[in-house]
Amino acid sequence: MVDAAATRPLRLAVLRPTWPADARMPGDDRPGAVHLAALDGDEVVGAGLVLAAPYPERPAVEAAWQLRGMATAPSRRSQGIGGLVLDAAVALVADRGGRLLWCGARLPAVAFYERHGFTTEGDEYVQPETGLPHVHMWRGPATTVGGSGKVSG
Template sequence: MSEQAVFQVLLHEWQECEVQASLVRKIVFIDEQGVSLEEEMDGRDDQCVHAVAWSGNTAVGTGRLLPEGSIGRMAVLREYRGRKVGSLLLTALVESARSKGYAQVYLAAQEHALPFYLRHGFIPEGERFFEAGIAHVMMRRHLSGTKTQAPAAKE
């Protein structure tokens, strides 16, 4: 059995996954990366579709899709990194955007994660910038077979 089969990724509304997704994001962004709670919790979670990766009853990763087509808050617990959890999350969010008819999705990738997003068809745009003290690059992926275009906006 492949390691991917161990994880299940489900799409949730914020009210269904707030406790679990918040815990993953706190561990990754606040505890590991030193992002402030104010920067991490931007008040937009209730507008998003959330992908949560589960190992049994434990949330091990999360990400979200904002209404304007921005993917963000991608976080995987350290002990589950390198096991395709991020790929499963990203794929679920891209497919959600495609099902909504978006022509493209975009994200602010942490610089160290550029190779990951490149492998998933995202193209860098613009110069490096800092958000929460961490170097980022805007990236975009055009989706085929869609009718509408999500407006371009920065998360």
Template sequence: MDDATLIELSAQETHDLRRRVLRAGTPSTVVEWQGDDLDTTAHLGVLETKTVVAISTWLTSPSPDLDRHHAGIQLRGMATDPAARGHGYGSLLLLAGIDRARRSGADHVWANARTAVLDFYVAHGFEVRGGEFENVETAIPHRRILLCLPPAADTNPLEG
């Protein structure tokens, strides 16, 4: 990971990996998603020798499992180029996104995660919620995951 850099991307800069990794072998070719261009949406990436090798998208949206009074961030479209796997880039993106969510005042992060990669998210503290369902666009089994966030360490609710 010495040559890797965490960067912010535009929505368009995520499209290649979304197409090659997240849509490969599925009936869907859609790589432009609702919310991609909102000011509150963040696209994070890992750059390795001038090439984007991992991506994630973070949208302001509370989990459907919680009431609407919660401030949530939804993780969507996490992908790593198959040739770049095993270098910790997924963990780097996940931890950076969680930190960003916490600093923004979110009290949870959630996602509809592919069932095949649940262990990755559980190892990072996520809880699996509800039963398995098939994503309507990709026909791939998913489960909802949730991570409740403590307040940011530098936030003092008594100040102000």
């Protein structure tokens, strides 16, 4: 497991560029939040976090986990790094008995999540923290869909 502080600079730069450099990302300090990082040497080139949280579209489903703060360094996109982080999240949720992994996906990221076994559900909504349109997406965490590699988590 990596500390939230290790991934925060990348996540802020990619996902919240107008926020102060010392801002806390939503979910960072939640009990049980697990931060994941793809590293190139000491450099964090991909990041995300998972935490146990009810899925808004199916609140009765037990053992639901939320994926938040997925970010890949802009210079490293389209190299499979996001898939590695996502596969690590899927595996972690499965290892912890999770039955459903969900996220609020920005519209440009929908195709990425679909390639990794996620399904869109519900209506498009504006995410209050960013003001950007998102959709809910989910998948069962039983197996990974992407490649292989090392991610710290």
